[in-house]
Amino acid sequence: MRIFLFLSILSFSCFFSQRSQINKIDTKVSNTSQSDTIIVDKGRKDSLKIFKPTINDYQHYTQFSERKIFDTVFTIDKSYQFTQYNNQDNFGKIQFANIGSGFQDLMFHVNKEQNLALLPTRKSHFILGIDDVKYYDVKTPTTSFIYHNAMKQGAALKTTYTQNVGKNFNVALEYMGLRSQGVYQRELASSNNFILSSRFNSKNNRYRFFTHYIHQNVNNEENGGIEDLSLFLGDDTRFNNRQNLAVNLTSTDSRFSYRRYYFSQEFQFV
Incomplete structure (x- = not known):
């Protein structure tokens, strides 16, 4: 019984740590995308030009x-x-x-x-x-x-x-x-x-x-x-x-x- 309780606590702690790590990663990605958006808004231009010849x-x-x-x-x-x-x-x-x-x-x-x-x-x-x-x-x-x-x-x-x-x-x-x-x-x-x-x-x-x-x-x-x-x-x-x-x-x-x-x-x- 003690062994089962120990395994349950261990699996729950691992799940919580992984969930918190995933949340941190998602937050980091979200922050990165927001910072990139801010840089683009500051004046970064794409070098791609579309040419339509006649x-x-x-x-x-x-x-x-x-x-x-x-x-x-x-x-x-x-x-x-x-x-x-x-x-x-x-x-x-x-x-x-x-x-x-x-x-x-x-x-x-x-x-x-x-x-x-x-x-x-x-x-x-x-x-x-x-x-x-x-x-x-x-x-x-x-x-x-x-x-x-x-x-x-x-x-x-x-x-x-x-x-x-x-x-x-x-x-x-x-x-x-x-x-x-x-x-x-x-x-x-x-x-x-x-x-x-x-x-x-x-x-x-x-x-x-x-x-x-x-x-x-x-x-x-x-x-x-x-x-x-x-x-x-x-x-x-x-x-x-x-x-x-x-x-x-x-x-x-x-x-x-x-x-x-x-x-x-x-x-x-x-």
């Missing part, structure tokens, strides 16, 4: 042009642009049968860059000049892919990656690859464009620079036209496939390669 936060422009929205969404007003394999407005130009074979100008224009004027007009459309290189201003890292089907075999793909490092400095990397077999013999077209560009604006917008590195090559198989036009205009079903039509030149091609290092800086006193 389409106007993504822009591109050339060195001497106005800013435009960097938007690749296919809409009605941009159908004339993104239906072309080079993603440009080709008004006033006639495209050849195979993409990558060039354009024939219908309007006269002066090429501002003398080194590009030395190229044949048909090929000069693929070589990007200084005023054709785009610079970007984006609030978040941005990537775009634009894909076009080619004639017979191949494809045209343009990809862009750009990112702002800080608020006033941007770096962009662009690549365009094209390969198209064509519908006639000796009409294979292939090209590669690689651009690394960067731009910087000072905080007061008085100083800025533009720089880029570009490497391009344009390679085309050339033919001298169909040997016998009667086969093209006739009703012979053997020549419904235009690859069966014989051409005048069978071992001719053209190769152009272009590389440029560019740096330009501006400073405004006022």
